[in-house]
Amino acid sequence: MQAVASPELSPALREFLARPSHQLLIGGKRLDAASAKTFETMDPATGRVLARVAEADAADVERAVAAARQALSGPWSRLSPAERERLLHRLADLVEREAESLAQLECLDCGKTIREAKNGDLPLAAALLRYFAGWPTKIHGETIPVSVPYYPGASFLHYTTREPVGVIGAIIPWNFPLLMAVERLAPALACGNALVLKPAEQTPLSALRLGELCLEAGLPEGVVNVVPGFGPTAGAALAGHPDVDKLTFTGSTEVGREIVKASAGNLKRLSLELGGKAPNIVFADADVEAAAKGLFMGAFYNQGQCCSAGSRVLVERPLFESLTAALVERAKTVRQGPGLNPKTQMGPLVSRQQKERVLGYIEGGVKEGARLLAGGEALAGEGYFVKPTVFSEAKDSMRICREEIFGPVVVVMPFDSQEEAVSRANATDYGLVAGVWTGDVKRAHRMARALKAGTVWVNCYHFVDAAAPWGGFKRSGYGREKSQYAIDLYTQLKSVWVDLN
Ligand code: NAP
Ligand code: MG
Secondary structure, three states, X not given: OXXXXXXOOOHHHHHHHOOOOEOEEEOOEEEOOOOOOEEEEEEOOOOEEEEEEEOEOHHHHHHHHHHHHHHOOOHHHHOOHHHHHHHHHHHHHHHHHOHHHHHHHHHHHHOOOHHHHHHHHHHHHHHHHHXXXXXXXXXXXXXXXXXXXXXXXXXXXXXXXXEEOOEEEEEOOOOOHHHHHHHHHHHHHHOOOEEEEEOOOOOOHHHHHHHHHHHHHOOXXXXXXXXXXXXXXXXXXXXXXXXXXXXXXXXXHHHHHHHHHHOOOOOOEEEEEOOOOOEEEEOOOOOHHHHHHHHHHHHHHHHHOOOOOOOEEEEEHHHHHHHHHHHHHHHHHOOEOOOOOOOOOEOOOOOHHHHHHHHHHHHHHHHOOOEEEEOOOEOOOOOOOEOOEEEEOOOOOXXXXXXXXXXXXXXXXXXXXXXXXXXXXXXXXXXOEEEEEOXXXXXXXXXXXXXXXXXXXXXXXXXXXOOOOEOOOHHHEEOOEOOOHHHHHHEEEEEEEEEOO
């Protein structure tokens, strides 16, 4: 465990990592798994073990759901909205206080660069908490002027209230471990729910630390429970649990389908944020320099492990050669290394399995006849590094153009008309995001209208904010997280009739 002794780590993180095992968080207590099993989480920059973590299975999920249910009838349910607001701000304060050690923890557990963790994940996590801290005092019902056709002249008072949904299960992936946890926790708590969170097996540590910060902030026991473990055991137990009222899932489309089936038993409410295969489209009238940067960042941010990665680049023919060359040049000169090194521009992939998966796609692309312009292989040495890879001369029908690779692989293709760009951009089962680069304001809005995606970025890419809705069209899922629309996901509406006759 070489990283643990590393002097550049913050003292808080060194202390956290030095624990012999990282326990589950259930009902406000740190507990071993009922089975006493543990599993290892790795540092993907070295492939060495980073920490041992208690492995939750169905029995632990049972305990966590019971603790969450119990919390819903405890002091948590009696807090005023203003008190919930204060607690969320206090949690945001703690996340800010711990920003350095949380950012380092993300680098170590999932391979993120310290630059991205410090400038992206951490400030966004705090901002999400503060945004949703503003909501408890603003969640209210309405009075509705009702008419009753079969009771002429009758008078009723009708009003609505918004109540918590109850016990929320959250199953999240490994690409933005802390951010995803906060993105679910913040609205769930703002709306008065209790939460059982299952982080991804590859990256359980920051969610456990967040759970501890929730207790330190003063959240009552059992309001936030964290149960690291594996998808087919802990995840499936949560998805199928009859006393979980709502499940929020982010991950692959295949597992999303399993979640839908598992939720059928008690018809739990669902929101799903699944994969993507986003088009990033550059017209010949675009700002070339800005577009070149945007294409690179769009494809390779977080090593391309983003559901919103701009992995299908479409360039109008007059700019095709120059932009492809710019992308290749950047891909060949990017500095890869351990995320903790401040000079590193691109870290490793999250796991050996993900590295093999991505290399498999690259090999498939070459076999199908696409032309490899940069990368195409792993870095020699330890860790799960894959060189940023650029393909051209690919056909829309190839797997590298259709399937989510979730790694540093981009395909660049020319187009000749706006109509062609739109139809090829939309020719996918996914619909999470799309990017458009153009100097023509009318074209920009026409494209925003025509693209079938939950988010369209114009002359920018990968921008997100707590206030902006996030979610997919088509097989990229349903429900909108973040923003005011998350309040709909984490509350249920009650209709009250009072007879005034
Ligand atoms: P995944 O299997 O969909 O994992 C996402 C989450 O679901 C993890 O917490 C996982 O647990 C859990 N899970 C897995 N099987 C489950 C089941 N049967 N019931 C309940 N929960 C279950 O994704 P992955 O294997 O980590 O990555 C595979 C591919 O999915 C990626 O290459 C990418 O294409 C896509 N993906 C998309 C996103 C996104 O943001 N949209 C994020 C991650 C992955 P464990 O990790 O413990 O198994
Ligand atoms: Mg790890």
